[in-house]
């Protein structure tokens with residue numbers, strides 16, 4: 092954890108010490124560690140002079156930020172209406188079986204986190220999943236394992 096806090100301090104050093112940089116700073120920390128720990132929040136609070144409660148509010152509000160450890164790759168399976176009618180539930184079941192986790196969880200090796208979303212904005216391609224920044228449309232359960240293999 093000491094190494095992580097040293098890196099957090101390095102990231103904070105890149106910004107002017109003012110509350111207005113909070114969101115960008117937290118996104119930067121999230122990008123580095125895939126989550127924002129309690130110790131990190133305390134450190135940011137001390138350095139920027141922003142109350143811990145405010146940092147928690149911001150980090151909880153933005154979906155791009157996580158207060159729990161997240162995997163290296165985040166898999167979002169869309170269960171919105173358009174995807175649902177095209178078999179998104181079967182896709183999600185296959186994903187849960189393949190990864191051995193439920194939505195909101197992270198694999199033990201910290202490689203994948205699984206999330207459910209209500210629309211990814213490309214309904215015509217349903218069922219759709221998003222792995223990191225890659226959209227995979229017209230998904231079938233059979234395509235799950237080959238696609239996941241590409242994410243090391």
Ligand code: FES
Nearest residue numbers: 169171174211214
């Ligand atoms: S409902 Fe799945 S992308 Fe819109």
